[in-house]
Amino acid sequence: xxWKAIATKVTQLVEEFAPVAETFAGPELTAxxxxxxxxxxxxxKVVDVAGADAATLEAALPALEARVVAMAQEESxxxxx
Amino acid sequence: xxxxxxxxxxxLVLPSCAGTINTAGSTAASTADLLGxxxxxxxxxxxxxxxxxxxxxxxxxxxxxxxxxxxxxxxLIPGTRKAVTVANAIDRTTAALQAASAxxxxxxxxxxxxxxxxxxxxxxxxxxxxxxx
Numbered sequence: 001x002x003w004k005a006i007a008t009k010v011t012q013l014v015e016e017f018a019p020v021a022e023t024f025a026g027p028e029l030t031a032x033x034x035x036x037x038x039x040x041x042x043x044x045k046v047v048d049v050a051g052a053d054a055a056t057l058e059a060a061l062p063a064l065e066a067r068v069v070a071m072a073q074e075e076s077x078x079x080x081x
Numbered sequence: 082x083x084x085x086x087x088x089x090x091x092x093l094v095l096p097s098c099a100g101t102i103n104t105a106g107s108t109a110a111s112t113a114d115l116l117g118x119x120x121x122x123x124x125x126x127x128x129x130x131x132x133x134x135x136x137x138x139x140x141x142x143x144x145x146x147x148x149x150x151x152x153x154x155x156x157l158i159p160g161t162r163k164a165v166t167v168a169n170a171i172d173r174t175t176a177a178l179q180a181a182s183a184x185x186x187x188x189x190x191x192x193x194x195x196x197x198x199x200x201x202x203x204x205x206x207x208x209x210x211x212x213x214x
Contacts, residue, residue, distance in 0.1 A: 031154035035147050042143035049135050057131035064135065065182055068142045072175040075145050078152060079168035081160030 007043045014040060134185055137178060141204065145171070148211055163210060170207035177203055 018033050049057065148167060151157040157164055177200035184192035 027154040028156070031150040031156070034150050038143055038146040038150070042139060045139050046136055049132050049139065052132070054131050057135050061131065061135060061138075061182070064138050064142075065179070068138050068145070069175055069179065071142065071145050071149075072171050075149055075152070076168040076171045076175075079148075079157070079159050079164040079171075081164070 003043070004047045007040060007047060011040045011044070130185055134178075134182055137181070137200065141174060141178060144204070144207065144211075148207075151211065157211070163213065166210040167207055170203050170210055173203035174200055174207055 014033075014036055018037075021029060021033060148157065148171070152159065152164075157167065177196050180196035181193055181200055184190075184196055
């Protein structure tokens with residue numbers, strides 16, 4: 001199954017319908033749309049990783065790790081209030 | 082909250098879309114896994130190692146973005162018991178993934194498997210806490 005093609009098509013659909021949905025948006029709907037985009041973006045990235053070569057992934061890992069650790073620290077602090 | 086509940090399970094489903102990670106170069110697959118990605122029992126510089134740890138960081142980043150939306154939209158209120166529980170699980174997941182990354186770089190299979198198991202447990206806790214279970 002071509003997951004990349006499926007993810008691309010679903011992303012296109014979400015991007016087409018999101019502006020319409022956001023017309024009626026409260027905070028919950030906006031959050032739900034953003035979560036949907038996040039999940040789709042993650043789907044694209046996971047598919048990309050599956051097709052990537054080791055050297056490319058190895059080179060990108062330090063930046064990825066630093067970015068996620070920084071976000072985790074920020075979110076942890078924000079959640080503690 | 083119902084809408085958030087619809088999307089959260091997707092995080093659990095997505096990794097399976099990528100199929101099984103090829104663990105070529107490994108002698109056996111560990112029973113420890115994170116979100117369905119099997120890790121090699123013996124570490125070598127294989128593509129599978131990079132893919133497994135990269136996927137783990139990406140999935141954790143996706144979780145953080147969803148948690149952030151829950152916080153910004155007012156569904157997860159900072160300072161509450163639930164929020165602190167999520168924060169604690171985020172800290173434990175971060176530390177365990179960092180330990181797994183360090184063990185991978187050092188080619189230490191035992192430490193990698195232990196850290197991976199800790200990350201898996203902590204991440205499961207974070208998901209349960211965010212979903213209010």
